[in-house]
Amino acid sequence: MNKEKIITAPSGFLALFLAVALLIAAVFCFVAEIIIAGVIIVIVDFVFVFPGLVIVNPNESKVLTLFGKYVGTIKADGFFWVNPFTVKKKISLRAFNLNGQQLKVNDSVGNPIEIAAVIVWQIKDTAKAVFSVENYLQYVNIQSEAAVRHLANSFPYDNIEDESADITLRGGADQVSFLLEKELNERLERAGIEILEARISHLAYAPEIAHAMLQRQxxxxxxxxxxxxxxxxxxxxxxxxxxxxxxxxxxxxxxxxxxxxxxxxxxxxxxxxxxxxxxxxxxxx
Incomplete structure (x- = not known):
């Protein structure tokens, strides 16, 4: 498994100056009818200099691979020049919000309930996010749904049917959020993703038993x-x-x-x- 390697690339302004200078030199050669030299300069400029220029915006990164091998990740924002033959993949380091869909599951005592969660996550290891999973966005969605389902199956909705339960989905909001966040971090560590916050956003009995449970309450x-x-x-x-x-x-x-x-x-x-x-x-x- 690839581990993230942060690299410091040279400034791109010197390379840009060189590219412009080569372009001027090529124009001068064509004007002076030195065609072969002009063509060589243009090829050098557009094959070796311009393709290596890269811009990294704040809270973004560029993952570099050269002929199928991971070279490193640029996390500093700015204007840089890298090997022109590297493949540059942009990865956002900003925090993402995942508003999970409402899931219909059974709690620990078998009551059908509806549950949904809001999850805030961020990429911490760009190499894992790119190379360890096929699609890290889809991976987050699927693993988040699995974690919420597992959480709902682990605890009762409330203490009506299980009076001995220490934690309930309705009464233990802080503990449930902590456990959900912990499980998500364990599941998503493979993809280099860190969970910043995870909370239950919707919790209710399923419609078929909601009225009966309300009467019981x-x-x-x-x-x-x-x-x-x-x-x-x-x-x-x-x-x-x-x-x-x-x-x-x-x-x-x-x-x-x-x-x-x-x-x-x-x-x-x-x-x-x-x-x-x-x-x-x-x-x-």
């Missing part, structure tokens, strides 16, 4: 809220009975205590306002 939320209300109501009833006993406000038998507890729980746990009934008789009638 709502039911779970209602149960949790009711549990909290009941715990609070029991505490308030307990506090009321203890305060009444401490201050000797009234002496109630077990039956009356049970009735009082029942009434207080109805008032505290009910989801609607309670209409009080005033007893104008005695305590026991």
């Amino acid at each position: 709502q039911a779970s939320a209602i149960i949790s809220a009711r549990r909290l209300i009941v715990e609070g109501a029991v505490g308030m009833v307990e506090m009321a009975l203890n305060r009444m006993t401490e201050k000797n406000l009234i002496d109630l038998d077990e039956e009356r205590k049970a009735a009082m507890v029942s009434n207080l729980l109805v008032v505290l746990c009910g989801d609607r306002s309670v209409s009080p009934v005033v007893n104008t008789g005695t305590l026991y009638h």
Whole structure:
């Protein structure tokens, strides 16, 4: 496997000056009717000088190969002259955005979900990007999709069906992004590509189960809220009975205590306002 070799090419301005000078000399030879010399100068100029001139823009590079052999990579921006017989391939060093398409996969407990990711990547090793894979753009797309699918298969959507799960796709956004970025770096290292950032951009249940799962989530939320209300109501009833006993406000038998507890729980746990009934008789009638 080829490893990146950064080379420093000589400035192209001297070669450009030489090319212009040779061109002027060729014109002078043709004017002076020294045809053979003029033809030789033109051939030298357009075969050995001009083809070696190369411009490298900022955040770009040129990968050079000579007769099938990797020569090196120019990463510095500027105007250079290289061997005119080298093949020069431009490789961008800028950051790329990959907005992945929505994938329909199953999570770790088998629920069909829709998931997509946004990935920011950059070429770090130009030799690997050019020579180790057929098409590095296609390679990134395919490996990114495979990594997102593997991630979705590894964790549940949430804790509804797997309460023991430490990481969920919905609740562990930072951990999921870290794991996705790590896996992508491992997969794309062969192509000399570094992942700068990877995040889940879309996450939802598949349409065929979305409504049922929404109802389930709502039911779970209602149960949790009711549990909290009941715990609070029991505490308030307990506090009321203890305060009444401490201050000797009234002496109630077990039956009356049970009735009082029942009434207080109805008032505290009910989801609607309670209409009080005033007893104008005695305590026991």
